[in-house]
Amino acid sequence: MSPTAVSATARSETPALVIDGLTAGYQRGRPVLHDVSFTVPEGAWWAVVGPSGCGKTTLLRTILGVLKPFSGSVTVSAAAGARDALGYVPQQLGLVRNLTVRENVLLGGLARLGTWRSLLGRFTAEEVAAAEAALGEVGLGGRGNDRTTELSGGERRRVAIARAMIQRPKVLIADEFLAELDPITSAAIVSVLQRLRESTGMTILCVEHDLHAAAAAADRVVVMAAGRKLREVGADELEAADPAALFKWIALG
C-alpha cells in the first residue's frame, strides 16, 4: 500500500460536508425537511437511511443546490468555491443513451473543459486515457465502445461511478445506490467504491432505504423519519442487531 493510501485510510476528523440546521421543501411554509444537522468527516462514508417520503431525496437535492434551503446551510468545506467539488450519482444514473460508455465517462470532466472546446465535443488524448483508466478501476476495461443500453444495471451503475471518478469530486453524493441490485452486484459495487475512497480520500454520502445495505457499506448511518433526523449510529452497532428488532430499536430509541 502506498503512503498516500495509508494517510487517506486513517480517518481524519476534518469536516468535509457540514449540514447545519437545514430546513427545506418545495413550497414556502411547508417544509419537507426540518432542522437537519450532521457533519461528515473527510474520507468517511456515511449513509442516510429512512422510509420512502422521509425527506432523503429532498436532503440530497438541497445539498446539491438544486433546491434552495428555507434556513440553515450546506458547507462543502473540503473545497471552498470549486464548482466541481460535489459528485452526484442519481438514482436513475443519468447516463446518455446515445453516447458510448467512454463518452459518458468523459462527460464527468466537463467542468475542466473550456466552453469552445466542449461545444466542438473535443476531448484530449489524456482525458480519453483517464476515462479508460477509470473504466479499468470499476472493472469495465475494454468496454469503452459499448452503448450504455447494452449494459446490465450493475454495469451501468459502474459507468456512472467512473464518470464521477473522472470529475475527482471531494464529496460523492449517491441516491439509492444499491437499490434494485442483487446482493453480489451490490457487494461488488461497494468494494469498488471502498477501494476508490481509500486511494483518493474522497468522502461519500449515500441515501438508502435498505438499512442493511447501508450498514454494510457505510461507517455511520443517519436515520431519518418524517423529515427529521432521528439519530446517528455507527455501522458496527447496526450489524450486531437482528433486522426485525433493528427498526423498532431505532424508532423507539
Add this chain to the structure above:
Amino acid sequence: MSAHTLPPAPRKRAIVVLLLAALAAWHLKLDYSGLLDGWTNLGKLAEDAFPPQADVFPTAVRGLIETLAIAFLGTLIGFVLALPLGVAATRTLFPLWLVGPARLIAAIVRTMPSLLWAVLMVILVGFGPLAGVLAMALYTTGHLAKLAYEALEGLPSDAFEALGAAGATRLQLARLVAVPEASNQLVSHLLYMMEYNLRASSIVGFVGAGGIGAYLGRYLQMMQYDGVVTLLAVVFVAIVAMDALSLWLRARYLTHVPGQR
C-alpha cells in the same frame, strides 16, 4: 345503478357540431347544382387529360429535380437554423429571458404557411428558386424549432442534475447531453419535414418560386390537361418515393436503438 356509456359519449356535442356545420354551409351559400356540373365536367376532363402528353415528361423531370433541390436546401437550411433556436427555447436548460424571445421568433415564423412565405419571398428577392428555398427554410425553421424544444424538454433530468453538480455549464449540457440524447427524435423530425417540404415545394411554383409547380400552373392556365396529368404523375411518384426512402432510413438508422420513444 344507471346505464353507463364509455367515452366518447357524443350526443349533445354531436348536435352542436352538426348545427355549426349547417351554419357554415348556409353562410357560404353553396350552389349544389355545381355537383351535377362537376360530374359532367369530370367526363370532359378525363377525355382532355388522357392519354397523358408524353413529350411533357422531360420538362416534368427537370421541374421535379428543381423542386427536390428546393426542398432539400430549404429543409437543410431550416434545420441548421432551427437547432440553435430550439435549444435556446428549451425551458429545462435556459432562463426565461432567452427562452421567451426564442419561442416568439419560432412562433412568428411558423404562423405563416409556406405558400404565403413564398409570395413574400418572390416580392423580396424576385421570381425563381431562391424565393422557394428561402420560403421553405423559414417555415422549416419555425416548425423544427418547436419540435426540437418539445423533444428536449421531454428528456429525463437525471443527466442534467448529475453533470450540473459536476460543474457543467448549461451550454455544455445542451451540446453534449441534451442534443445527443434527443438526436433520434431530431433526425426523425428532419425526415418528416423533408417529406412535408417536398409536397409544399411542388406548390410554391404557382406563385413563381421555382420548381415543378411553375409548369403545373402554366399547363393549367393553358388548359392542357394531358400535360397536367403527366406533371402530376411525376409529382406523385416522387412523393411516394420520398415517403418510402424516409421509411427505410427510419427503419435502418432509428428504430433499432433501444429506449427510443
